[in-house]
Amino acid sequence: MKVFNWTNIRLLLMFGLVIFLFSFSSHRNGNRKLIKSTVLFVGNNTLFLKRETVNKLLIENKVNASSIQKDKLDLNKLESILDSNDMIEKSDVFVSVDGILKAVVKQKTPVARVFDTRGSFYVDSEGDKMPLSDNFTARVPLVSGVIDEKNHDDLAELFRVIHNDPFLKKNIIGIQIMPNGSLKMFNRNFNYQIDFGGIINVERKFKNYKAFFQKAVLDSSLYNYSKIDLRFTQQVVCTK
Structure with missing residues (x-):
């Protein structure tokens, strides 16, 4: 007669629950639309590009940032688009936990x-x-x-x-x-x-x-x- 180890069963159930909640949360988070996009210029040269220009590059085929779903974003592609601009030396693009698409941009000197x-x-x-x-x-x-x-x-x-x-x-x-x-x-x-x-x-x-x-x-x-x-x-x- 087999003896069930309830401690191991509880741990297994808890582990499965954690995986389920994480997957569920990630799915919901990915389906959420961005609230807005924002641009932060760093360094001494911040006058050659306007924020509107960078924003346009970020959401070039969209009406506004709120129409973009988080799971549809390719952050590496967005960085490549910004870095290809002749005024930009380096960019870092990411999404904050509150759903804001952020671009940190260093302009050329x-x-x-x-x-x-x-x-x-x-x-x-x-x-x-x-x-x-x-x-x-x-x-x-x-x-x-x-x-x-x-x-x-x-x-x-x-x-x-x-x-x-x-x-x-x-x-x-x-x-x-x-x-x-x-x-x-x-x-x-x-x-x-x-x-x-x-x-x-x-x-x-x-x-x-x-x-x-x-x-x-x-x-x-x-x-x-x-x-x-x-x-x-x-x-x-x-x-x-």
């Missing part, structure tokens, strides 16, 4: 604005092309000349150096790429031209320039120069 035969566009912090925005104009150096496969990476690094340095970011407003590959730069508050030379010894040249500037600004001699030559890493040559 422009570090230069290029003018060439293709028109005008930004170069972002990763060295990629970034379109202009109808909502905001970034205060970055204006660049003219040819950017190609040979100088692209070096120029992208140069733009990042300028952008990440508070002094250079404030003072360098223009860069001209010469046919021979050398660079000429222009300062915000003074009329002199900076002859930077080739894209080599970048850190050393900028260090020399900042040291010269801090010394020369004290005696107002900067107004007397027409050219500052940084091509020689051991010295700064000035022309009146």
